[in-house]
Amino acid sequence: MTVVIALAYLLAAALFILGLKQLSSPKGARNGNFTAAAGMVIALGATVPLLHFTQAGLEITAVGLVIGTLIGTVGARMVRMTAIPQMVALFNGVGGGAAALVAVAELLKFGVHPPFAEVFPSVFSIVIGSVSFAGSMVAFAKLQELMTGTPITYPGQQIVNLLLAATIVGFAVAVLAVASIPFSFIALMVLALVLGVAFVLPIGGADMPVVISLLNACTGLAVAASGFTLNNFALIVAGTLVGASGSLLTKLMSDAMGRSLGNVLFGAFGQVRAGVTAVGSGGQARSVRSASAEDLGTLLAYSQRVIIVPGYGLAVAQAQHAARELADVLEKRGVEVEYAIHPVAGRMPGHMNVLLAEANVPYEQLKEMDQVNDDFKNADVALIVGANDVVNPAARTTPGSPIYGMPILNADQAKNVIFMKRSMRPGFAGIENELMYGPNTVMFFGDAKDSLTKLVSAVKAA
Amino acid sequence: MTNELLNELTFFVLAIFVGFEVISKVPTILHTPLMSGTNAIHGIILVGAILIAAGADSPVTVVLGLVAVILATTNVVGGFVVTDRMLEMFKGRQPAKK
Numbered sequence: 001m002t003v004v005i006a007l008a009y010l011l012a013a014a015l016f017i018l019g020l021k022q023l024s025s026p027k028g029a030r031n032g033n034f035t036a037a038a039g040m041v042i043a044l045g046a047t048v049p050l051l052h053f054t055q056a057g058l059e060i061t062a063v064g065l066v067i068g069t070l071i072g073t074v075g076a077r078m079v080r081m082t083a084i085p086q087m088v089a090l091f092n093g094v095g096g097g098a099a100a101l102v103a104v105a106e107l108l109k110f111g112v113h114p115p116f117a118e119v120f121p122s123v124f125s126i127v128i129g130s131v132s133f134a135g136s137m138v139a140f141a142k143l144q145e146l147m148t149g150t151p152i153t154y155p156g157q158q159i160v161n162l163l164l165a166a167t168i169v170g171f172a173v174a175v176l177a178v179a180s181i182p183f184s185f186i187a188l189m190v191l192a193l194v195l196g197v198a199f200v201l202p203i204g205g206a207d208m209p210v211v212i213s214l215l216n217a218c219t220g221l222a223v224a225a226s227g228f229t230l231n232n233f234a235l236i237v238a239g240t241l242v243g244a245s246g247s248l249l250t251k252l253m254s255d256a257m258g259r260s261l262g263n264v265l266f267g268a269f270g271q272v273r274a275g276v277t278a279v280g281s282g283g284q285a286r287s288v289r290s291a292s293a294e295d296l297g298t299l300l301a302y303s304q305r306v307i308i309v310p311g312y313g314l315a316v317a318q319a320q321h322a323a324r325e326l327a328d329v330l331e332k333r334g335v336e337v338e339y340a341i342h343p344v345a346g347r348m349p350g351h352m353n354v355l356l357a358e359a360n361v362p363y364e365q366l367k368e369m370d371q372v373n374d375d376f377k378n379a380d381v382a383l384i385v386g387a388n389d390v391v392n393p394a395a396r397t398t399p400g401s402p403i404y405g406m407p408i409l410n411a412d413q414a415k416n417v418i419f420m421k422r423s424m425r426p427g428f429a430g431i432e433n434e435l436m437y438g439p440n441t442v443m444f445f446g447d448a449k450d451s452l453t454k455l456v457s458a459v460k461a462a
Numbered sequence: 463m464t465n466e467l468l469n470e471l472t473f474f475v476l477a478i479f480v481g482f483e484v485i486s487k488v489p490t491i492l493h494t495p496l497m498s499g500t501n502a503i504h505g506i507i508l509v510g511a512i513l514i515a516a517g518a519d520s521p522v523t524v525v526l527g528l529v530a531v532i533l534a535t536t537n538v539v540g541g542f543v544v545t546d547r548m549l550e551m552f553k554g555r556q557p558a559k560k
Contacts, residue, residue, distance in 0.1 A: 024488035068535020076543035095537035238506040244481025349493035
């Protein structure tokens with residue numbers, strides 16, 4: 001029997017690897033998800049013969065499975081596309097929480113003096129799982145705008161966090177050395193939860209995808225550690241796969257933003273911000289140009305080449321269909337329309353591709369940054385729909401700026417820039433955008449969907 | 463060091479390398495779905511949660527087991543469903559490609 005179980009786990013592991021492989025190419029991505037899910041079903045099925053149910057155990061397992069399935073299905077199905085990033089954060093957090101709880105429960109079985117080989121991975125799982133849980137919840141709150149998305153900082157924050165981490169390590173070592181009462185694990189858990197919150201607070205909402213990816217990798221490692229405690233190969237292999245691929249993915253994501261991971265995580269954002277706001281505040285009295293929908297409609301209608309730059313504003317307003325409609329009426333008039341997709345436009349890499357694909361925007365019109373950046377200087381209009389930081393020239397010109405060095409779309413090189421925005425409020429990075437004051441920039445205020453609809457009728461009338 | 467632990471460590475180290483290797487060429491637009499997919503995979507902790515819950519024999523383990531099963535199931539089910547929803551959107555572009 002144990003041989004069959006081991007083989008089933010092996011098959012599950014192979015399916016996970018295959019699934020990841022498929023998930024990393026556009027063609028097979030959706031199948032990859034099914035492959036991984038099949039691996040999960042096999043791993044769960046193979047576990048059944050290992051179970052020795054108590055009466056209460058049978059009941060809580062059944063109840064837990066039903067409740068979890070309901071929450072998971074309803075949560076994932078009902079959520080709007082724009083809110084998917086925070087949903088991922090939530091699902092990641094609960095996984096971390098589960099890993100920590102499993103480790104606690106397993107340790108309790110061993111009584112007062114559990115063997116070192118059990119305590120070590122358990123303590124690791126409790127700490128990392130709790131950090132991941134608490135951190136993910138803060139990331140969720142920031143993205144859901146239950147709390148401010150701007151970095152929360154205070155003097156000496158790094159030192160406080162460092163001390164907190166050091167305390168946890170010290171405590172963990174003490175637990176390992178003395179291997180003691182159950183309460184020590186609870187204390188460790190509480191400290192780790194606090195660290196998770198403290199770790200994510202100073203990181204801006206725009207950087208949440210990277211943070212979620214990192215916490216995702218952490219949860220993977222916590223799961224692997226729980227696998228060591230339970231001596232379960234499925235947990236070890238799957239957890240480690242996620243830990244490793246998640247770490248690499250985290251690095252790839254911060255690379256796509258042109259920043260180092262250290263820069264994203266350790267408050268650099270918060271610290272330079274002060275200086276930049278001071279510079280920016282001098283310019284706050286400056287005026288911007290705005291124009292009526294009719295004027296802009298005429299401008300667009302008589303252009304030869306228009307590049308649409310979508311951003312989070314488009315996602316929030318669910319304006320992808322309106323954008324497509326505008327592109328359609330323009331194309332009917334012979335205007336060439338393209339979409340310039342910044343790798344981190346929206347709240348997550350790929351966010352814009354997903355939304356525009358939903359509106360059936362032809363794939364060839366979606367241009368990645370490298371493909372499109374040289375085209376801006378030949379474009380008559382760059383139409384910025386709810387994007388901000390990804391077209392902020394400060395990334396090129398202002399070394400003190402928190403986004404300095406991030407590759408941006410050269411929208412400022414277009415002959416005309418129409419900047420559609422709800423208000424003058426700064427973008428997610430919390431900094432001023434010089435482009436709004438540019439000589440060829442026209443602001444068009446309002447909800448992205450309404451504004452685009454107005455432009456559609458204006459173009460039709462022109 | 464027991465044989466079992468040695469085996470576990472071997473799996474652990476090999477899985478690290480496989481994990482790095484398998485996603486090394488992912489394009490930017492798939493970063494988010496891939497993150498979400500790996501997120502669902504670490505829901506494998508459900509196996510651990512069920513092992514704990516099944517043998518629950520005290521009020522403490524009942525509570526721990528129940529909460530762990532709920533959290534882990536949410537992770538698995540929500541993770542795979544939300545990933546599928548994201549990737550469903552990508553499918554729409556295939557006909558448009560022609």
